[in-house]
Amino acid sequence: MVIVEGICASHGAAFNGDIILAVPNCRAGRHGATVNSASRYWKTKRLWSLLEMINFQVGGLYHALRQLEIEERDMTSRINIDSFIPAQPLNSLSKLAGVAAPPSPAFKQPLKITTEDINRTKPFLKFIREAVCNGLGLPASNHRVQLFEGKLKVGMTANDFVAEARALREAIEGEIQNVYFYHYASDGAVALLSFDDTWGDICKKFPSVKSEAIAAVDCAALGHGTASVFHLMRIAEYGLRSLARERSVKLAKNRPLEWADWHSIIEAIDKDVTKIASRKPGKAREAALEFYRGVLGEFQAFKDVYRNNVMHTRRSYTQVEAQGILLRVRDFMGRLSKKIDENPKAIRWGKF
Numbered sequence: 501m502v503i504v505e506g507i508c509a510s511h512g513a514a515f516n517g518d519i520i521l522a523v524p525n526c527r528a529g530r531h532g533a534t535v536n537s538a539s540r541y542w543k544t545k546r547l548w549s550l551l552e553m554i555n556f557q558v559g560g561l562y563h564a565l566r567q568l569e570i571e572e573r574d575m576t577s578r579i580n581i582d583s584f585i586p587a588q589p590l591n592s593l594s595k596l597a598g599v600a601a602p603p604s605p606a607f608k609q610p611l612k613i614t615t616e617d618i619n620r621t622k623p624f625l626k627f628i629r630e631a632v633c634n635g636l637g638l639p640a641s642n643h644r645v646q647l648f649e650g651k652l653k654v655g656m657t658a659n660d661f662v663a664e665a666r667a668l669r670e671a672i673e674g675e676i677q678n679v680y681f682y683h684y685a686s687d688g689a690v691a692l693l694s695f696d697d698t699w700g701d702i703c704k705k706f707p708s709v710k711s712e713a714i715a716a717v718d719c720a721a722l723g724h725g726t727a728s729v730f731h732l733m734r735i736a737e738y739g740l741r742s743l744a745r746e747r748s749v750k751l752a753k754n755r756p757l758e759w760a761d762w763h764s765i766i767e768a769i770d771k772d773v774t775k776i777a778s779r780k781p782g783k784a785r786e787a788a789l790e791f792y793r794g795v796l797g798e799f800q801a802f803k804d805v806y807r808n809n810v811m812h813t814r815r816s817y818t819q820v821e822a823q824g825i826l827l828r829v830r831d832f833m834g835r836l837s838k839k840i841d842e843n844p845k846a847i848r849w850g851k852f
Contacts, residue, residue, distance in 0.1 A: 547689050553681075560631040561676065567624065568669040572662050579611055579658045611658040618652050621661075625649050628668070638675040644668040688721025698830065705837035706742070709735045716826055725822035726810060732822075732829045733807040739836050740765055740799050746844040747772045747792075762803045770796055776852065784850035791839060791847075798832050 625645050633642035648664045656664070684692070691698075695717055703710040716731035741757045749768040751760050773792040779785050806825060809815045817825070839847055 547684065547692055560627075560635070561672075564628045564632050565669055565672060568628075568665050568672075571621070572665045572669070575613075575617075575658050575662050575665070579662070613656055613658055613661050617661070621652060622649070625652075628672075632672065636676065636679050638672060638679075641668065641671040641675050644671045682722070684721055688723075691717050691721055702830070702833045702837050705841040706735075706738055706833065708842060709738050709833070712738075713830075716829075720819060720822045720826055723819045725817035725819045728822035729806055729810045729817045729825055732825055733802065733810060735833060736799065736802045736807070736829055737762070738842065739795075739833055742840050742842055742844050743795060743799075743836070744769055746840045746846060748846070762799070762807060766796060766799055766803070779852035782852065785852045788847075788849040788852070795832075795836060802829070 625648055629642060629645045632638065633645060644664070644667055648668055651660060651664060695714060699710070699713045699717075703713065712731045712734045716728045716735065719725075719728035719731060740762065744757055744765050747769055749765070749772055751757070751764055751768055755764075757765065769792070773789065773796065776785060776788050776792070810817070
C-alpha cells in the first residue's frame with residue numbers, strides 16, 4: 501500500500517485488497533480522498549518523477565475510475581433491491597364496488613437518490629474535476645462532471661445516477677488514451693530541474709533569454725542537439741546586442757540593432773574598442789581591452805563555428821555536442837552578466 505499524507509481509506513474494503521494510490525492533502529471521506537487541491541500540484545511543463553506521477557496523478561485517476569465503478573455497482577444494487585413495493589390486494593375501483601380484485605403484480609417505481617448520496621457525491625465530483633479533469637486536461641470529462649453536478653442540484657433518480665456515473669467513467673477512460681508523457685533520461689531531467697540554480701543569475705540580468713535558455717536545456721535533454729544550438733545562438737545574440745548598447749555603437753544608415761547581422765555589430769564594437777586601444781596605457785585601459793577583446797573573440801567564434809552553421813543549415817549537432825556548447829554559452833553569459841545587463845549603462849573603467 502502506498503501511503504501519502506492526508507489519506508484515509510475508510511472505504512478501503514471496496515478496493516478488494518488492491519494497492520491504494522491516492523492523491524495527497526485530501527480531506528478524508530467515504531471515498532478515501534474526496535476533496536482535493538491536487539491540480540495545484542500538477543503543472544504541465546514541469547518535470548514529474550515516476551513516484552510523483554503514481555502518487556499524485558495515477559493514484560487520483562485510479563481512485564476516480566475505481567470509485568465511479570463502485571458507485572455504479574452500489575446504486576444498481578439498491579435499484580434492484582429497493583425499487584419493489586408489496587403487491588396491492590385491491591385497486592381503488594374494486595374497493596369502491598366492494599368487489600374483490602386479484603392482487604396487482606409488483607412493479608418498480610423510480611428510486612430517488614438520498615440527501616446522503618448527494619452530500620457524498622458532490623465533493624467526489626469536485627475531486628474528479630480538479631485533480632483529474634483539470635489536472636490532466638480532459639475537457640469532455642469535465643463537461644460530464646458539470647452535467648452530473650447540475651442534475652444533483654435539481655434531484656435525480658437512481659437510474660439517472662447510474663447512467664451519469666457510467667458516462668463519466670467512460671468519458672475519462674476514453675480521453676486518457678490521448679494523454680501522453682515523455683520519459684526524460686536522468687541526466688537531462690537533472691539539467692532541467694537545476695535550471696534556476698545554473699541559469700538564475702543570468703536570467704535576472706537578461707530576462708529575455710529565459711525562455712530561450714529553458715528551450716535550449718530542454719532540447720538538449722530531449723536529444724535535439726541542433727534545436728538546442730539554435731536557441732543558444734539566440735541567447736548569445738541578446739548578449740551581443742547588449743554589448744553594442746553598452747558601447748553606444750552606431751550602425752550604417754542608423755540601422756536598428758535588431759535588424760543588423762552579427763558581422764556588422766561585431767565590426768562596429770571592434771572599431772569602438774580600437775579607440776580604447778589607442779589611449780594611454782594603464783590599468784583601466786588594459787582591463788577594458790581584456791574584457792572587450794575577450795568577449796568579441798567569443799562572439800566571433802560563436803558566429804563562425806555555430807551560428808552560421810545552424811542558421812544556414814550547414815550542419816547538425818548531436819546531443820553531446822549541444823551539451824558542450826550549452827556549457828560554453830552559459831559560462832560566457834555568466835561572465836558577461838557580471839559586467840552588463842539587458843539594458844546596460846556604460847561600464848566605468850576609470851581614466852584611460
